[in-house]
């Protein structure tokens with residue numbers, strides 16, 4: 167965390183994330199673009215203004231895949247991008263791992279990853295996986311099977327509570343994950359243990375694979391539900407960095423913190439609004455040009 | 471090789487045709503409707519489409535409850551999310567009471583680009599050990615198109631591995647439950663394959679036969695029950711040994727089934743099991759993963775050479791580049 171970072175810094179990084187992910191989605195003929203649009207300010211705020219992290223100790227140019235965890239192969243090498251562990255340092259767990267593309271872009275924009283790192287995305291033999299695993303940059307736990315990270319974060323937070331660490335544990339989740347039973351087990355258990363150094367930022371973008379959440383499996387009212395499970399809940403504009411930062415600065419009185427970031431899947435790229443499928447964007451002819459125009463980019467930018 | 475037909479989304483149309491006039495059939499979805507090719511059914515029969523969202527554990531209980539009421543639930547999601555997250559629910563709410571629930575698992579084994587969390591490499595093992603469960607693994611478009619009819623009357627739960635997207639048609643005859651497809655007969659070696667490995671291995675078998683090796687090739691779709699006399703016969707005929715090749719761990723699937731059969735029938739032939747060897751995998755394209763984990767046509771030739779001690783001097787294309795090989799097109803929306 168750099169104390170000086172401001173809303174303006176976050177807005178700059180968020181715009182760069184959108185731009186980078188859009189160009190990548192065009193070049194790659196598909197991508198999780200709407201997730202980058204909804205999460206850009208939150209991820210930028212977490213990295214620039216909320217999380218207390220040391221400098222990255224991961225290689226700027228992502229490593230090639232060199233094996234899955236096992237005897238002699240330590241798990242979790244992707245966490246190196248979030249800095250050394252330490253009693254005062256925070257931890258970051260990306261739960262909705264299909265957001266990896268947005269996270270990689272964020273890591274690039276905050277200087278933790280080489281600017282060409284997305285060239286490795288979804289390439290055979292690369293660690294920069296489409297659905298990140300814990301060897302992927304910035305990813306500490308393997309949670310592409312959704313809704314498992316909060317429980318793992320709870321375990322990490324319990325261990326840290328025991329040790330007396332001052333650092334916090336942040337879990338970034340999507341709203342679809344509220345449909346999994348495990349989420350509610352973990353919410354209940356974290357409150358039971360009074361884990362006030364555990365915090366969730368939830369990307370409430372109202373979308374999932376099959377369409378709008380309300381049409382697939384309604385999860386509202388999120389704030390009331392989570393509050394009734396014993397958490398301190400804040401509901402904020404997920405594109406306003408100052409609003410996103412504020413809850414993390416408040417004392418939490420023995421309760422874990424849950425920040426509902428109300429977001430929009432086409433934020434910054436309004437031409438995405440009319441898409442039926444916002445979960446995964448693959449442009450049809452002509453659509454990419456509209457999206458580029460939304461970001462004041464040209465076809466030249468897409469090619470370079 | 472004659473040109474092989476590529477069928478686009480074979481499950482989508484088959485399920486609509488199968489379910490449309492069977493009023494008791496219900497379609498359950500866990501927020502992957504397009505990805506598991508039930509979007510057409512949802513349009514045609516919205517009243518028999520049950521949206522569960524990302525709630526696989528509850529969905530299995532719901533299927534059990536519906537089946538207890540005399541309805542026929544067909545549960546759809548990725549193979550990994552049928553078998554891992556809700557395993558206890560499948561066992562206790564569906565398999566134990568022997569309910570007629572069909573569990574349709576898509577993107578089996580290494581066919582997903584989604585990496586370790588999306589790769590069902592243990593699903594056959596998990597389902598096969600459940601009492602009452604029938605297990606079927608589709609290997610081509612015809613298997614996919616006929617599996618619904620073939621398993622309709624099973625008196626209990628059925629787990630089916632389904633291929634999606636562009637799927638090659640390797641076979642003309644519909645799938646018959648409990649019957650393997652004897653593609654080639656031979657008395658030197660016999661290769662048993664399942665899932666996408668069958669199409670991948672075909673060029674290797676053809677090349678080896680052209681070099682004069684008497685190699686049999688059997689495609690296995692029914693993993694449980696594993697009682698086809700044709701399988702036993704092919705195993706018994708292969709004097710120099712048996713090879714299994716599967717889109718799965720070598721434990722608990724096709725290779726294990728053959729090992730159990732051979733031991734129980736006292737068939738003392740060698741068995742070489744090809745598949746993932748006690749490892750999780752990682753994300754990548756199917757041809758890359760087949761190469762990386764040693765499951766390509768080239769590796770079949772190597773295995774045969776090691777088994778027979780002969781060299782055949784065969785050059786093969788890279789994995790999954792022959793016409794019958796599984797689709798390499800990129801999947802959308804994991």
Ligand SMILES: Cc1ncc(C[n+]2csc(CCOP(=O)(O)OP(=O)(O)O)c2C)c(N)n1
Pocket residue numbers: 201262264310311312313340341342343371372373374375444445500501502524551555804
């Ligand atoms: C346990 C599990 N079930 C299903 C999936 C498949 N899946 C991947 S993303 C996704 C939608 C999740 O909702 P959300 O993250 O809110 O979607 P988005 O906002 O990104 O559209 C689903 C069902 C999964 N990864 N894990």
Ligand SMILES: [Mg+2]
Pocket residue numbers: 340341342369370371372373374
């Ligand atoms: Mg969402």
